[in-house]
Amino acid sequence: MTIAVEDRYPTRTAAPTAPIPRAEPAVWSGSPRGPIDDTTLDSYDAKGFLTVDQLLGPKEVAAFQSELARLRSDESVRADERTVVEKQSQDVRSIFDVHRISGLIAELAADPRVLDRARQILGSEVYVHQSRVNFMPGFTGKGFYWHSDFETWHAEDGMPLMRAVSISIALTDNYPFNGGLMLMPGAHRTFVPCTGATPSDHYKESLKEQEIGVPAQAALTDLATRHGIEQFTGEAGSALMFDSNSMHGSGSNITPFPRSNIFMVFNSVDNALTDPFAADSPRPEFIASRDFTPLG
Amino acid sequence: MTIAVEDRYPTRTAAPTAPIPRAEPAVWSGSPRGPIDDTTLDSYDAKGFLTVDQLLGPKEVAAFQSELARLRSDESVRADERTVVEKQSQDVRSIFDVHRISGLIAELAADPRVLDRARQILGSEVYVHQSRVNFMPGFTGKGFYWHSDFETWHAEDGMPLMRAVSISIALTDNYPFNGGLMLMPGAHRTFVPCTGATPSDHYKESLKEQEIGVPAQAALTDLATRHGIEQFTGEAGSALMFDSNSMHGSGSNITPFPRSNIFMVFNSVDNALTDPFAADSPRPEFIASRDFTPLG
Secondary structure, eight states: OOOOOOOOOOOOOOOOOOOEEOOOOSSSSSSSOSSSEEEEHHHHHHSEEETTTTTOOHHHHHHHHHHHHHHHHOOOHSTTTTTTETTTTTOOEEEEEETTTTTHHHHHHHSHHHHHHHHHHTTEEEEEEEEEEEOOOOSSBEEEEEEEEEHHHIIIIIOOOOEEEEEEEEESSOOTTTOOOOOOOTTGEEOOOOBBBOOOHHHHHHHHHOSOOOOOHHHHHHHHHHOEEEOOOOBTTTTEEETTTTTEOOOOOOOOOOOOEEEEEEEEEEGOOOOOSSSSSOOOOSSSOOOOOOOO | OOOOOOOOSSSSSSSSSOEEEOOSSOOOOOOOOOOHHHHHHHHHHHSSEEEEEESSSHHHHHHHHHHHHHHHHHHHHHTTTTTOOOOOTTEEEEEEETTTOHHHHHHHHHHHHHHHHHHHHSSSOOEEEEEEEEEEEESSBEEEEEEEEHIIIIIIIOOOOEEEEEEEEEOOBTTTTTTTTEEEEEEEGEOOOSSOOOOOOTHHHHTTTOOOOOOOHHHHHHHHHHHHEOOOOTTTEEEEETTTOEEEEEHHHOOOOOOOEEEEEEGGGGOOOSSOOSSSOOOOOOTTHHHHHHHH
């Protein structure tokens, strides 16, 4: 039984409700020193994201590409419930909880280049809330509509506050035209409540195409008009770190150039999950970990 | 009855056939002097496209935007067979043959900034093979898969050779992320035959989503690897001119920023249509004009 906490960010409501200004900071005070310089940290605070060129060098990129190829062709991984396989092509699209499946990716989560950046932003010890690798094919890549991850993590996982940061490490080149992530800089300061009650076992559908937890077009138009849109592009090995409440999405990819990346979410140990704020039961452990042991 | 002409570019074949090197030039000799400088013309020859910043000034852009809004809300235009209305939303998506519907757009087709560029590239008098205005919504814009226009014009309209040029004039800003046209520079020198016989009245489907006349993934991968991909971006009023055999396509648009443009195809009067090379009967006049009277 969890102690009831006040819900600052009500969502999945029956009637549309107004956007809610964010209460907590994006960069938490008392942050330990870390690899992020002051200018970049200020920019993260203002925009809700930062990029790191060549977080991984070419040899590391090659090593992780091999590791992903190995995981993808491993029959036991393919059969695992944590693996998302596309129905039509039978291709592996995502492997969740991958830092518990791959030793190499576990090491990456604890690598100071990654972990110390997450600690620096969140101002505390952190643990891995979610990890996955994504394989997005060329020609038929579908993209993902606008959303705030925090909206889902709050509603369905019971994450109390916006004190989590995601890192997406590109293992293939991201061009402006092959479905790279788009973000609205500064929109992380606004929480957009979404309408509609969460169905049971919603995650089984929402990992493919989200219909509940989708911001209204009027709210997106307002945010995009105020903040504009930026896109994450860069060579394989570059990384994007973004706030849990960043408004982001991606378009389709009809180019022949596929994309793959490693994705990890760090949550502050002071922001451990409670009961879901707007769902009957929490999502499975491999999507939203309840092991709050600090990393490193 | 048309005199039989040799088919240099067989397509819609039962079995896959190899790409065919282009025989004819992109910039035709004997070109009259025109507004395109030599460097830009050389680049068009090499890449198969060129862009013009501010082809239309801000006041002209506003005038054409008003004209498009007027056409879009005109009930007789909406009821016209030349207008494509999206089933679900009942929104107007395209109006074909628009240079015969709008006096303002007829004037634009004959404007020296447009017409003289087309004459200069094609080295002859020209006529309008097709014209249309396009309205692409924000949030749900679907994009269009890779194709060569010439492949369709040859197969379904009986256009003998690659001696046509298209102009797309943006009436809204084109960002890298709201579904702007992608092109493979240099790919206009290769004709990619497509497999599959053309169904009757194919145009009724192909204007929405093309399934016949689609290049194979292997051919696209080869072209993209050799030539790369460039995207047409720019402010409202800028224009893209591209060769009839340019390999091009567009991704989806999930941003709140809609796109609209004016699109015109100029064909050389020395390249007048014959019978279709790979279809039972030619497409309607409003999609492929058979009035070969030179413009201007």
